Amino acid sequence: MSQRNTDVSVQLDMPVDCDGEAVAPFTPGQAKACTVREVLDRVGGKWSIGVLVAASHGPVRFTELERQIEGISRRMLTLTLRNLERDGLLVRRVHPTVPPKVEYTATPIALELYEYLVGLTNxxxxxxxxxxxxxxxxxxxxxPV
Structure with a gap:
């Protein structure tokens, strides 16, 4: 049985910074910087770019991703897929077959991001x-540094 952490050190309506620390209200520039950092941390992660590139070419299955992304563990692939799905960059579709067939597809915002990634790569x-x-x-x- 797990216990829930009931220690709440900040009020729910108190603003927090990008790291979750209580702060005074954001200025518009601070809020924008936080959002950008948050997004870049997610999509710039070690495995996210590989997953997004693969999914941008059409629906892709877990095992295909596992083969295409060198060095990724099953656990990291699972976590990366969940986070990208949570962020609205991937859609997970389960086909009612035996065994179930699961495919991941890039969303329109992920396809837009892919274009920027191609530009950055170029x-x-x-x-x-x-x-x-x-x-x-x-x-x-x-x-040397």
Missing amino acids: WAERHRGAISAARIAYDREHG
């Missing part, structure tokens, strides 16, 4: 050499 490829050269020059002048 940018990174175009500027990879310049970034590498800048790092070498910086390390030569300041020492």
Whole structure:
């Protein structure tokens, strides 16, 4: 039997920051920064991008994702899928077959995000050499970070 944590240290109507700490009310800029950080933390996670890319090409099954995303454990894939579904980026569909067939499909907002990821990837490829050269020059002048 599990016990519920009843220790509530902040009032329910008190604003909290991105880390859940009680704070004074947000200014509009702070709220926007928090939202951006929250979203980027989720979609920029180690496994999320791979799942979103795979699902952006059409419905994909759990085992297909497991094969396509090198190094992901079943547990991490399950957690990543749940979080992306919770965030409205994936739709989980269970087909009534024996055994049940489960597919994940990218939502319209995930497909929009995919376009930005493609753009970011293209940018990174175009500027990879310049970034590498800048790092070498910086390390030569300041020492490695």
